[in-house]
Amino acid sequence: MPGTCVIGLQWGDEAKGKLVDLLTLDHDLVVRYQGGANAGHTVVAGENTYKLSLIPSGILTPSVRCVIAGGVVINPPACLQEIDGLVSRGIRVADNLLISDRAHVIFPWHMAEDRSLDESTSDGENIGTTQRGIGPCYRDKVGRSYAIRLGDLYRNDIGQRIEHVVTAKNRVIASMHGGEQAEPLDAKTICADYLGYAERLKPYVADSTALLLDAVDADQRILFEGAQGALLDVDHGTFPYVTSSNSSGVGVSSGSGVPGRFIDKVLGVVKAYCTRVGGGPFPTEQSNDIGQRLRDRGNEYGTVTKRPRRCGWFDAVAARYTARLSGVDSLAVMLLDVLSGMDELSICTAYEIDGQRTTNFPSHVDDLRRAVPVFETVPGWQAEITAARSIDDLPDAARGYLDRISELVGRPVEVVSVGPDREQTIFASRAAHTS
Numbered sequence: 001m002p003g004t005c006v007i008g009l010q011w012g013d014e015a016k017g018k019l020v021d022l023l024t025l026d027h028d029l030v031v032r033y034q035g036g037a038n039a040g041h042t043v044v045a046g047e048n049t050y051k052l053s054l055i056p057s058g059i060l061t062p063s064v065r066c067v068i069a070g071g072v073v074i075n076p077p078a079c080l081q082e083i084d085g086l087v088s089r090g091i092r093v094a095d096n097l098l099i100s101d102r103a104h105v106i107f108p109w110h111m112a113e114d115r116s117l118d119e120s121t122s123d124g125e126n127i128g129t130t131q132r133g134i135g136p137c138y139r140d141k142v143g144r145s146y147a148i149r150l151g152d153l154y155r156n157d158i159g160q161r162i163e164h165v166v167t168a169k170n171r172v173i174a175s176m177h178g179g180e181q182a183e184p185l186d187a188k189t190i191c192a193d194y195l196g197y198a199e200r201l202k203p204y205v206a207d208s209t210a211l212l213l214d215a216v217d218a219d220q221r222i223l224f225e226g227a228q229g230a231l232l233d234v235d236h237g238t239f240p241y242v243t244s245s246n247s248s249g250v251g252v253s254s255g256s257g258v259p260g261r262f263i264d265k266v267l268g269v270v271k272a273y274c275t276r277v278g279g280g281p282f283p284t285e286q287s288n289d290i291g292q293r294l295r296d297r298g299n300e301y302g303t304v305t306k307r308p309r310r311c312g313w314f315d316a317v318a319a320r321y322t323a324r325l326s327g328v329d330s331l332a333v334m335l336l337d338v339l340s341g342m343d344e345l346s347i348c349t350a351y352e353i354d355g356q357r358t359t360n361f362p363s364h365v366d367d368l369r370r371a372v373p374v375f376e377t378v379p380g381w382q383a384e385i386t387a388a389r390s391i392d393d394l395p396d397a398a399r400g401y402l403d404r405i406s407e408l409v410g411r412p413v414e415v416v417s418v419g420p421d422r423e424q425t426i427f428a429s430r431a432a433h434t435s
Contacts, residue, residue: 003222003263006332007249008229009322011238011276013302013309014269015334015417017041020057020225022415022422023267027223029065029215030058031208033255034245035227036073036106036134040302044420048089054079055086055097056225062092069208070102071245071255073137074150076197099201100208101151107162107194109169109185110136116176138244150205153198162194163187209257216262224252224263230322238365241280249326268328268411270319272336272401275300275309281369284312284348298338313346313375316408321361323409332415333402337424342380345401349408350374378404386419391428394418 004023008014021043024030037053043060044050052059054074056066068074079099086093110133117136140147146165152158166187173185198205215222230248231237237247245251253260273294276282285291287310294300294311301308323331339345350359351371362368381395388394394402394416406413416426 002265003216003224003258004265004267005224005226005249005252005263005326006267006269007226007322007326007328008247009231009268009270009319009326009328009331010229010274010315011231011280011282012227012229012243012247013040013275013277013300014229014271015042015420016226016269017043017052017057018334018417018420018422018425019267019269019332019415020223021060022425023223024058024061024064026221027058027064028220029067029212030056030223030225031067031069031212031256031258032056032072032225032227033069034071034247034251035243036137037075037078037132038134038228038243041225041227042420044422049420050086050089050091053082055082055093058223058225059086059091059093059096062096064096066097067208067212068097068099068103069212069256070100071251072100072103073106073134073141074099074103075106075132076194076201078132080197080200094203097204098206098208098211099150099204101149101154101205102207102209103150104137104141105148105150105153105194106133106137107148107165108190109166109173110134110140112173112185113169113176116173135244150198150201153194154202154205158195159187159191162191166190212256212258216258222258222262224256224258226252230326231318233325236325238280238368241278241365248322249328266326266328267330267332267414268319268323268326269332269334270314270405270409271298271334272314272339272405273298274312274315274318276312277302277307277309281365281371282310282312283318283351283368283371283373284315284346284375285310286312293342294338297341298335313348313373314405315348315373316405317348317351317359318361319405319409320359323411328411330412330414331406331409332417333405333413334417336398336402336416337384337386337418339380339398339401340384341382343382345378345380346375347378347401347404347408348373349376376404386424388418388426389423390426391416394426
């Protein structure tokens with residue numbers, strides 16, 4: 001079974017949605033396996049632009065089944081809004097979407113906790129939550145006592161369970177406000193609302209783990225769509241400035257239920273430069289005209305949050321680390337066109353930390369904060385490249401840039417994106433491979 005996984009290798013926003021959409025035709029199923037509605041995957045098809053948060057980017061291909069697996073956390077009204085938006089635009093969803101009954105549900109108390117919590121570290125830097133209740137939902141999932149899964153909404157005791165949780169959560173939220181309770185959560189209202197959502201979602205809900213294991217046995221082709229980026233992995237990223245799930249390649253099996261031995265290709269997605277949203281160290285950040293130029297040309301504002309992204313030069317130290325962590329076979333370099341018009345480009349090839357040079361990515365955020373990037377300057381190019389459809393159409397300097405990224409990361413470049421549209425894509429393996 002040719003199982004393929006698309007993983008972002010930076011801090012998210014690497015244009016994974018476009019790549020998943022392009023690869024969908026070669027697969028039978030597309031699977032989202034972690035994260036929540038904090039993802040923002042954009043697909044441009046001609047004059048149409050689709051922005052997806054929960055539903056896999058493969059939904060635009062009618063012949064393919066899309067699965068939201070058990071590792072995802074679901075906000076039912078947000079999911080229904082996304083479904084309704086797709087249906088209103090003529091996208092077939094009814095027979096093509098399955099949502100795991102194991103997926104944990106985001107409730108109003110999770111969003112209330114998100115708003116109430118001080119999401120800053122001891123030094124006052126904000127972690128960067130989107131305040132959509134995703135972190136608190138994952139926290140309850142691990143804590144178990146107050147967790148409710150999508151399948152639980154169809155059980156007879158769901159009213160009692162919601163009442164039990166609301167009683168406890170009202171106390172918790174009041175304590176976050178110094179004992180002053182704003183508007184208490186009402187269990188009956190929440191129960192009525194969520195039973196209504198559950199009824200609308202019922203045609204989509206099933207055991208995704210069984211479905212995917214059956215697909216494996218039937219030798220069906222599965223495409224796994226990662227959300228966020230590997231540097232935001234809760235265990236292996238720049239903790240605590242991370243997301244609440246395993247967003248690197250190590251999370252594919254736990255989130256989907258498909259053993260890793262059935263995944264035979266991992267495609268790592270990087271931007272041709274780097275961006276980050278929210279707090280946390282960013283060694284190659286350019287808080288200057290270069291950073292603003294990248295932001296303006298790349299339209300670097302969050303798909304979901306609309307927050308301006310921090311921008312900087314490509315970090316080969318970080319990308320090499322996440323490529324190894326995620327078991328990447330080859331690279332997709334996205335938004336290469338954003339770099340057009342620059343005389344020179346810089347690539348971070350190493351860090352200097354306390355006077356010591358290293359090509360290893362630090363395990364502790366404080367060490368990364370002290371890292372001084374060692375930059376290598378390479379020629380830029382002036383020509384616009386959005387019309388390029390093969391490697392040979394690119395300027396020599398652009399080809400050299402891709403070769404150098406490939407060499408430093410240690411993986412061949414298989415895909416190059418030169419614009420947002422499906423057609424603005426080059427499939428090639430020109431760059432050198434260094435093991």
